[in-house]
Amino acid sequence: MPTYDWQDTIVAIATPPGHGSIGVVRISGDQAQSIGSTLFRGRRSLAKHPFRTLRGTFVDMAADETIDDGLAVYFPAPRSFTGEDVVELHAHGSPVVLRRIVACALREGARAARPGEFTLRAVRHGRLDLAQAEGIRDLIAAQTTYQARLAAQQARGALSTQLYAFKEQLLTTIVHLESAVEFVEEQLDTRSRTALVADLAELEAKLHGLAATYRTGRLVREGVSLAIIGRPNVGKSSLFNALLDTDRAIVTAIAGTTRDTLQETATIGDLPVRLIDTAGIRDTSDIVERMGVERSYTALADADVVLFVGDAAAGPHPDEKRVLDHLRQRQAICVVNKSDLVPAVDSFQKLLRQHHLDLPVVGVSAHTRAGLDQLKATIQQVAVGTTFDAGHDWLITEARHAAALTTAAAALRQARETLQAGHSEEVPLAGLHQALQALGDITGETNIEAIFDRVFATFCIGK
């Protein structure tokens, strides 16, 4: 566990690695201004012009050489992102230049920042809570607009505000019970016990409800894997390309074209999706094709959602039976491709009924793109259910939060049951304090270094 050396002045490149039009080096801590002023030479001094974008040059004192020319900004504490003195140096986006500026700052007494350390300091100085910090991290990592929106709301405190309301409610109950413990004449009568029990049951249901959104929230965060399975030549690779909007996979009229699985990521609706194209499933003596077919079965087994593709022109085929046997108890969709040639949704519905499978069937054409929108909507529905955008105020996207909410709800239940059973107030109080602590863990109020270490290890350096 690293001990936090809060006195150090830290430095890091804040922009992504690689060549760009500009690049930013950020310095935070007591010495930020003096180190920044040593490095940056302009007509106007940083110290005397806070919050101003100043023009000047970056110099390497030891080599007595100008490194680059650029801009610098000084944010005096506590009016900065970290709540400490911060200096930003905006140079050209050359990794060589940026690394050299960092090296100069290190020589002047700064220390290289660890992952997430700027944000950690913002939390430490009360500029953000832990859940907001995680929101910033998730915003940076977001792959879909929906993920970004959710993460930005969390960064602005949307989750923290809800938790705050829960904690207030818990505290009111705690105060009520504590005073019954303190003053014997304020013993709880049966009526107020009943009212408290009802309040706790309501709060417990809310916590459970919020924790339960993680099922969907996890998918929003991690995405779903989607395997495209079917007989050779039904148009799996064509469908893969159509869903990706590229010519990623090779398509030919020859059955057995795809030999190995291919993976690409895409966004379907609001979901990040990992699409997997597979080799057509059939008996074959070709050793390469046979290995491909084995991989198709593995992809079929591992996928969150299976697209079972049939050929409308060819109609249902006896060989399809072996694939259908793998679709029981699975999240799957029957896709009838080549529907531009002949409509065949009915005959595939019949095939499924014969095998006692109840799957949605969607007719599409990878060629004309007809039915693709309906297919995408069906994928989203099968993956996350109908609840996706139906009335969630909020989605929990973080396992840590879901676990803490579940712990809190369990502690509340214990408190409620002991209160109801007529135990003395100390017993339910212990549960209530436990619940309060679990909710506090989410926003980092409890300041447990172990939690901080785990969370901030998932940040990038310079953030």
Ligand SMILES: Nc1nc2c(c(=O)[nH]1)N(C=O)[C@@H](CNc1ccc(C(=O)N[C@@H](CCC(=O)O)C(=O)O)cc1)CN2
């Ligand atoms: N150049 C730059 N852009 C950035 C950041 C940054 O650090 N630098 N951010 C970092 O992730 C985000 C913005 N976050 C920030 C939050 C607070 C303050 C800040 O200095 N707040 C002062 C107000 C300063 C003023 O308005 O005069 C304060 O609230 O007191 C700056 C950036 C996104 N864009």
Ligand SMILES: Nc1nc2c(ncn2[C@@H]2O[C@H](COP(=O)(O)OP(=O)(O)OP(=O)(O)O)[C@@H](O)[C@H]2O)c(=O)[nH]1
């Ligand atoms: N008319 C029509 N033809 C299609 C459609 N989709 C694919 N095809 C044709 O079907 C043939 C096979 O397409 P692929 O996408 O390679 O089929 P596949 O299922 O990946 O085949 P394997 O990789 O061999 O398993 C090609 O000639 C495609 O042009 C469609 O929607 N309509």
Ligand SMILES: [Mg+2]
């Ligand atoms: Mg193929």
